[in-house]
Amino acid sequence: MTILEARHLAKSYQDSDRRIEVLKDANLLVNKGDLICITGKSGCGKSTLLHMLGLLDNPDQGKVLIEGKEVSSSSKEAPQIRNRDLGFVFQFHYLVEDLTAVENVALPLLIAGHSKSTSLAKAAELLSGFGLEERLNHYSNQLSGGEQQRVSLARALINKPKVVLADEPTGNLDPEKSAEIWETILRLNRELEQAFVVITHDREQARLASITYELEHGVLSPVNP
């Protein structure tokens, strides 16, 4: 079953005198249970692609479909789709500094309109499953980089999204922490059939994905394992 689909995405930026065509004709299919990795050189447009998949930005051409339905980032339902159907993990964890770990994880539930007590209870449960039961009430600056990224991952998962979009989630971590995060992603994919689209530089990681694409010259092409 196709959850997320990108058709003929094109995007270019005007850079002073020159036009940079970041995406030309990017196509992507994400099915339930997929773990898709996207690799590519720095600056080739991976983040740009992910922002479009996540309805954070509009493509110049082409369309994004969620469960077969075309949606645009500027549409009315986009916030609700981002909240319910999509999860985000960025390279820089982007936790809200004024909130504790458990409050950060509870945010998507609160935004969805759940009560504070149930949101916090669910968030605490999920964080405990990630081995962070000792860190629930720590603020983000009291957490290590790996812990922060695990909190981000928990926040991306709390609303049971159809697909989690992760932009170099381990890019800022040392190899040990990086492996930990990656193992968690693999486990969630295996046990819960959670779909992921992960941008990574790490060839080793990419090898474990169900499908790996390389983004080059604005086009996504599958990499044979």
Place this chain on the structure above:
Amino acid sequence: MRFSFVFMVLGIVLSVGILSAGLNLFAGYERTLKAVLLDSFAHISISETDSYLSRHKADQLIPKLEAMPEVQSVSPTETFSAMVNKDGEVHGALIRGYDFKRPFPYRKYIRKGEPSLDSGSVYIGHYMASELGLEVGDSLKVVYPQLNRVSALGIFPGEYFFRVAGIYRSGYYEYDRSAVIMTLEDAINVIMVPGYISNIELKLKPESVGAAGKLAKELEATYPELVAQAWTQNNDSLFRLIAMEKWLIFIIFSFLVLIAGLNVVSAVVTIMYDKKNEIAVLKTLGAGLNSIRGLIFYRIALVGIAAIILGQIFGWILSLLIINQSWYSLKGDVYFIDQLTIYVSPFNQVAIFVVSACLILICVRLPLRRINRMEIIELIRNP
């Protein structure tokens, strides 16, 4: 962020404080003036159309007036201008003669001296006493020029000596400066019109004071040959002027709050840019623009409202400080009273709160509309 926030709060507290202090003082002035005028004047003054009132007629009238349910006291009086003289110093005086066998309506204003007057003694105004250096027990010369004693050398003024029996102080500056109160018989003696008085003063019961104008008209209808003047007739335009000035103060000082509102705008903008990452995260997680705006609005608005209340308290303290200082007092000859008082009117306080809150909340709301222009992508790309 802390810095602009502190200035925002300070600006609100100061401006609301000044607005509130201004109104407290003005309302105090209005109230005191009203009370003083109400107390130091006859509520209704009855006189003959264009001559003196015969005592015979007054004696017939008084019991009828006393029988009216609205009337508290009736005083036949003799009022005229004269001069007083102490060791060569001359001072204008308003002589007011009262019948001390009847209740004296201004007893509470006699601050020093004897509770009642006999023939030959007077109460004099507080400022007259201090200007002429008079104390209770001193003697005072009242000078009244009498036309029927004209001689070849000019007008011979009648001169009468009185003993100061007490000091009168009502708060109404003009009276405190010029009043000389004596017995009715002495006053009649001074102007030498035996058998006549100038007018009858009515004091009304507190609940009927507001109806003085209506009552005066009724009296004139009943006694067409008499003139009945209500206290409101003389002071109506004064009170209307004061009410208008109060509104002017309110409007002008509200502009101060608006200026404080500019601080609020800049504080909100600072907070928005301070929190742009958080705003981007919330947008990414699917929060609607309105809920993000609401979140920020709610927090700042709460602080703003607290600052307004603090400002009202500050205004109250400020007005207390102003009435308790000694280097400035009202000029009595301009403002009728010389005592600064405050009145914290609940109506004014509510008006201040509502107007300030509206202004401040608009100033919080306004910059928050920019939030949708802060692109998420920009914020996520450039942490």
